[in-house]
Amino acid sequence: MENVAEKKYLKKKDYITFSMARFAASAVSGLAQGYLLIFYTAVLGVKPVSVGIMFLISKIFDGVDDPIMGSFIDKTRTRWGKLRPYLIFGAIPFGIITILLFLPINSFGSELKLVYMYVTYLLYGFVGSIVGVPLDGLPAVASPNNDERTKLISISRVVGSIGEQSALVLYSLFAIFMNMKYSYMTMGIIIGLIAPVFMLMGAFSIKERIKPTLDTTKLLDGFKYLFQNKQFGIMIISNLLTFFRNLVSASIIYVVSYIYGNGSLNIAFALPGAVAAMLGMLFAPKLKKKMDAKQLFIFSTIFHSLALLLVFIVGYKVPWIVTSALMFLAMLPVGILNVVPHLMAMDTLDYWEDKTGRRQEGVTFSIISLRGKVSSALKDFVLASFLTYFMFSTPLTTINDHSPWQLEFTQSGIFMLFTIIPAVLNLASIIPMFFYKLSGNRMLDIQKRLQTKRESDSENLLEKLEENSPEVFGSSQEICVDSESSDL
Amino acid sequence: MRRSISFVLTLLLLIGSLLLSACNANLSEAELISNIHEEANKTSIKYNEALDLLTASEEYEYTVDIYNETLANFDYTNKEMPNYKDNPEDKKWYKPKITYYYAKISGSEYVKISFTDVQKDESNMPMFEDEKNKNPIFIQESIAEYSKTDGIFTVKVDGIIEFSGASDDFDPSSYDKRVLQLFDVHINPNLILSIMKKYSDLSSFLDSVFSTQNRTLFAQKISLYKTIDIIGNNNDYVPFSLSENAEGLEEDFSVDWQLINGILINNICVTAKRDKVLQVEYNSEIIHSYQRSINQIWNNENVVSWFGDRVEASKMVVEFNYGTNKNPVNIP
Numbered sequence: 116m117e118n119v120a121e122k123k124y125l126k127k128k129d130y131i132t133f134s135m136a137r138f139a140a141s142a143v144s145g146l147a148q149g150y151l152l153i154f155y156t157a158v159l160g161v162k163p164v165s166v167g168i169m170f171l172i173s174k175i176f177d178g179v180d181d182p183i184m185g186s187f188i189d190k191t192r193t194r195w196g197k198l199r200p201y202l203i204f205g206a207i208p209f210g211i212i213t214i215l216l217f218l219p220i221n222s223f224g225s226e227l228k229l230v231y232m233y234v235t236y237l238l239y240g241f242v243g244s245i246v247g248v249p250l251d252g253l254p255a256v257a258s259p260n261n262d263e264r265t266k267l268i269s270i271s272r273v274v275g276s277i278g279e280q281s282a283l284v285l286y287s288l289f290a291i292f293m294n295m296k297y298s299y300m301t302m303g304i305i306i307g308l309i310a311p312v313f314m315l316m317g318a319f320s321i322k323e324r325i326k327p328t329l330d331t332t333k334l335l336d337g338f339k340y341l342f343q344n345k346q347f348g349i350m351i352i353s354n355l356l357t358f359f360r361n362l363v364s365a366s367i368i369y370v371v372s373y374i375y376g377n378g379s380l381n382i383a384f385a386l387p388g389a390v391a392a393m394l395g396m397l398f399a400p401k402l403k404k405k406m407d408a409k410q411l412f413i414f415s416t417i418f419h420s421l422a423l424l425l426v427f428i429v430g431y432k433v434p435w436i437v438t439s440a441l442m443f444l445a446m447l448p449v450g451i452l453n454v455v456p457h458l459m460a461m462d463t464l465d466y467w468e469d470k471t472g473r474r475q476e477g478v479t480f481s482i483i484s485l486r487g488k489v490s491s492a493l494k495d496f497v498l499a500s501f502l503t504y505f506m507f508s509t510p511l512t513t514i515n516d517h518s519p520w521q522l523e524f525t526q527s528g529i530f531m532l533f534t535i536i537p538a539v540l541n542l543a544s545i546i547p548m549f550f551y552k553l554s555g556n557r558m559l560d561i562q563k564r565l566q567t568k569r570e571s572d573s574e575n576l577l578e579k580l581e582e583n584s585p586e587v588f589g590s591s592q593e594i595c596v597d598s599e600s601s602d603l
Numbered sequence: 604m605r606r607s608i609s610f611v612l613t614l615l616l617l618i619g620s621l622l623l624s625a626c627n628a629n630l631s632e633a634e635l636i637s638n639i640h641e642e643a644n645k646t647s648i649k650y651n652e653a654l655d656l657l658t659a660s661e662e663y664e665y666t667v668d669i670y671n672e673t674l675a676n677f678d679y680t681n682k683e684m685p686n687y688k689d690n691p692e693d694k695k696w697y698k699p700k701i702t703y704y705y706a707k708i709s710g711s712e713y714v715k716i717s718f719t720d721v722q723k724d725e726s727n728m729p730m731f732e733d734e735k736n737k738n739p740i741f742i743q744e745s746i747a748e749y750s751k752t753d754g755i756f757t758v759k760v761d762g763i764i765e766f767s768g769a770s771d772d773f774d775p776s777s778y779d780k781r782v783l784q785l786f787d788v789h790i791n792p793n794l795i796l797s798i799m800k801k802y803s804d805l806s807s808f809l810d811s812v813f814s815t816q817n818r819t820l821f822a823q824k825i826s827l828y829k830t831i832d833i834i835g836n837n838n839d840y841v842p843f844s845l846s847e848n849a850e851g852l853e854e855d856f857s858v859d860w861q862l863i864n865g866i867l868i869n870n871i872c873v874t875a876k877r878d879k880v881l882q883v884e885y886n887s888e889i890i891h892s893y894q895r896s897i898n899q900i901w902n903n904e905n906v907v908s909w910f911g912d913r914v915e916a917s918k919m920v921v922e923f924n925y926g927t928n929k930n931p932v933n934i935p
Contacts, residue, residue: 506816506827508870513857514911520886522872523920524818524825 124258129321130270133253136202136317137271138278139310140250143213145279146306147239148491150286151216154299158219159228169233173240174492181485182341184244188252188477196323197477198249198256203318205245210311212239217303219296244484246314251480253317255461256325259569261562265400268457273396276389276453282306283382325474340478347463347479349547351486353412354456356544358490358497359537360419360449363442364388365498366533369507373521373529375435384439388446395450399458402451408458409554413545415448415455422448423538431530456483462553462561469561501532635852636844639812646815647805649826653875654799660879663925664706664932665795670918673697675728677914682893684912692736697721697729700741701785703794706934713934714749714792718782745782749792750934756789795883795921802828802871810842813852813868823881827872831856834864834889860892860909882922889915 155161191197215235220228254267282302289298341348364385371380395415402411422445429441460479468474505528510517521529553561657663675697676685685693700719706712721729722740732738748759756770760780766773773789791797802808811830818825833846843849848862858866867889874882891914896905926932 504818506818506825506872508829511856511868514890514913517890517913519868520870520888520916520918522827522870522884522886523882524872524874524884 122260123263124260124324125263125267129257130267132316132320133257133267134271134274134317135313136250137275138281139306139313139317140247141275141278142281142306143209143310144243146213146282146302147216149282150299150302151236154217155232158296158299159221159232161225161228161232165229166232169236170495171492172233173236174488176237177240177244177485177488180241181244181248181481181488182478184248185475185478185481188248188481189475191477196256198252198323199318199321201245202249202253202314205242205249206311206314206318209242209246209314210307212242213307213310214303217299219300221296240488244481247484248477248481250314250317251457251484252476253321253323254457255464255476255480256323257321258324261461262400262404264461265403265454265458269396269400269454272454272457273393273450276393276396276450280386280389283385340475341482344463344467346466346551346553347460347482349551350456350459350463351482353544353547353551354459354483355486355490355493356547357416357452357541358493359540359543360452361490361494362498362501362532362537363423363445363449363534365494366529369502369529370431370438370533371435372518374431374526376518377435380435380439383435384442387439387443388449391443391446392450392453395447395452396454397450398447399451399454403458407554407558408455408462409548409551411451412455412459413548415451416541416545419445419448419452420538420541423534423541427531427534427538431526456486459551459553462558465558465561465565466553469564498532501528501536505529505532632852639814639852640809643805643809643812643815643828646817646826646828649817649824650828650873651803653824653826653873653880654803656875656878657796657799657880657923660707660925662708662932663923664704665921665923667703667795667919667921669701669703670916671698671701672916674914677891677893679891682891684893684895692734695728695731695736698739700744703786705793705795706932707793708932708934711752711934712750712792714788714794716747716749716782716785716788717744718747718785719744720781745780747780747782747788748935749788751792752934758783758789795885795919798871798885799873799883808842810844813843813856823874823876825872825874827870829870830868832867832869833858834867836862836864838864840867858911860911861894863892865889865891865911865914879925880923882920884921885917885919887915887917888913891915 152166155166188197188201191200193200195203212235216239220231223231254264254271257267258264285302285305286298289301341351367384367388368381371377371384399411402414406414422441426438426441426445429437431438460483464474464476464479505525506522507525507529508519508521510519673696674685674694676693676695678684685695699721700717702717704713704715719741722742724730730740732740746761748757750757751770754769756766756768756773757764758766758773760778760782765778765780765783770789775783775787775789778784786794788794805812808830811832813829813831814827815829816825816827831843831849832840833843833849834840835848843856843866846858846863849856849858849866851857867887869887870885872882872884873880890911892909892911894907894909896907898905924930924932
């Protein structure tokens with residue numbers, strides 16, 4: 116019998132359609148993260164402080180709904196699997212919410228605008244979890260073959276990062292012949308219409324080949340799991356601390372506008388960084404073969420910090436192209452660091468399955484999704500605090516396109532936020548890794564035991580099939596031998 | 604169950620507190636101005652400490668590249684911008700090169716000013732090397748040197764002595780050389796010290812103070828004043844907090860552009876460490892009001908709207924050298 120762990124389960128079509136689903140999700144998040152703040156403040160005329168409070172409240176809301184969503188997924192048992200139904204039924208509402216987010220409701224009164232903003236944004240967060248958590252979790256159950264899972268994550272993340280830039284491309288195009296209000300609305304409509312189609316294609320194409328256990332989970336298990344599965348908890352703490360590296364991309368607009376005095380250089384800094392990150396993602400599977408996820412994480416973090424240190428030493432009083440080129444180098448490991456948490460998450464799933472016989476993809480990826488949202492909020496908070504400390508001079512809104520003088524102290528501070536501050540603080544994410552045990556031989560042993568178990572389960576399943584037993588869905592951990600058996 | 608209820612209640616309490624704090628965040632304008640004045644008093648103490656350090660220093664030098672820009676083709680009479688919204692290159696910025704060097708050893712002082720003007724056309728507009736109006740065509744550099752030793756004031760332009768005698772007898776307006784008219788060096792040769800002294804008496808500009816900040820980083824003490832004055836239609840300057848045409852503060856700050864000529868924004872930042880002033884930064888910008896006729900597509904009517912945009916700006920960053928073995932202070 117062919118080794119379960121080495122057998123190829125995924126076809127080219129699976130990689131393509133799943134990547135399209137990831138593209139769609141990233142296009143929506145790229146649109147919301149990149150343009151929602153400016154849409155609320157510049158088009159709807161809502162005060163930035165009100166938008167900031169709403170973002171903060173939504174993070175608290177996410178903190179509750181994400182783990183609960185994960186527990187719901189882990190309780191789900193359908194013939195389509197436990198993840199895909201959410202993606203299938205959530206895709207169309209997700210597209211509608213995306214369109215609603217960018218409707219220019221200028222005729223509404225200020226209070227009604229706020230209510231509309233809260234309702235649509237909280238719904239966006241909620242429906243985003245309904246489709247986002249299964250999307251993150253699907254690679255972990257799409258194939259028992261570890262290399263295939265790594266490849267699927269890696270490819271889909273690269274395509275996803277292209278999707279993230281789609282709003283930037285659309286805006287550059289629409290801004291030529293439309294004003295801000297209609298540009299955002301059209302972007303919302305286009306992405307809102309395409310996203311469900313791509314998501315459904317991915318959901319219908321990919322199969323859940325690792326079947327869920329029979330154990331049922333309670334709603335609050337999502338919170339408990341974080342503390343029970345210590346290796347997962349350590350991985351989450353470590354990944355939470357990586358939010359400092361997000362300061363690099365978040366500072367780009369400040370660097371180009373206030374150090375190099377040219378906001379249009381944004382694309383010259385953001386694009387090479389995005390390309391470098393994509394290359395990093397593509398290299399991740401190859402590097403994964405040479406080192407385990409923990410080593411890869413530590414190596415990439417140190418590489419990133421050293422490269423940022425180099426940019427800091429070279430300084431900003433050089434032509435912008437030098438800084439941009441050096442940042443390309445610094446961003447290479449970021450692509451790897453984007454993939455590694457998902458690889459580690461799969462290791463923690465295997466570890467938990469080996470230890471308890473339970474496999475909780477829903478909870479795992481809901482907490483990872485929550486980690487991403489908390490990281491984003493922390494990044495905004497830290498960035499705003501540092502800018503205040505460095506005496507950043509905010510533009511006066513009474514003046515058209517006001518670009519106030521920034522002090523040398525502020526410029527140095529912005530450059531530090533772009534380089535040395537994330538370079539040093541990033542290293543904090545390595546500390547929890549000293550307590551992370553899922554590496555090297557230990558992980559190999561776990562995977563061998565699981566492989567043996569899965570082969571044994573597979574043989575049992577074949578025997579049952581031969582005996583025409585209707586009980587094919589009930590063993591503790593099953594591998595779908597015939598991929599068609601889980602088709603819709 | 605009890606745990607879940609406590610969790611939900613705590614969460615609701617947290618959200619409620621956040622909303623409540625957001626509602627209470629809006630202080631009245633009088634309270635905000637009072638807070639600014641309180642902070643300005645704290646900054647004044649630190650600022651004047653730094654000023655005392657510089658005044659007491661007997662030996663130091665500095666070189667400043669003075670960045671200065673003026674929108675040459677702004678129509679001040681009709682308050683109209685060049686048609687830069689359609690073509691950004693229509694803006695013609697006049698940007699001469701100016702550097703200022705000052706050295707002091709005990710009672711002797713020396714100043715060297717270099718000025719490189721921009722070539723102008725018959726309409727007195729700056730000329731550029733390229734069509735995008737980016738690189739001005741410069742004409743020959745002119746250098747003025749001033750030295751004051753034992754009470755004798757000597758002025759040289761491009762190496763030739765133009766004046767020698769008591770500084771009070773020197774009248775720069777009697778010379779047609781532009782380099783001599785840039786600064787009143789004979790009254791106060793130390794340009795940066797004279798700018799700093801303007802900000803030493805807080806009471807004289809307190810109503811213009813928009814914000815002040817103080818920081819300490821690696822034993823460096825940084826103090827910043829930011830001020831705004833409203834320029835009335837008679838070009839009179841009124842501190843923003845006393846002006847009838849200015850409303851609100853911070854992000855709510857607004858002016859009625861139709862009723863004023865513009866606003867002047869200044870900021871001065873001093874960095875001191877132990878017994879030395881390390882850096883002084885002085886920035887300034889004038890935002891002028893302008894009108895623009897906008898066609899409303901839906902009713903095909905032209906409506907005049909008023910805005911404000913930068914027409915003048917300058918920036919000076921000064922780093923001091925107090926003399927080291929490698930880099931001593933020298934008076935030529």
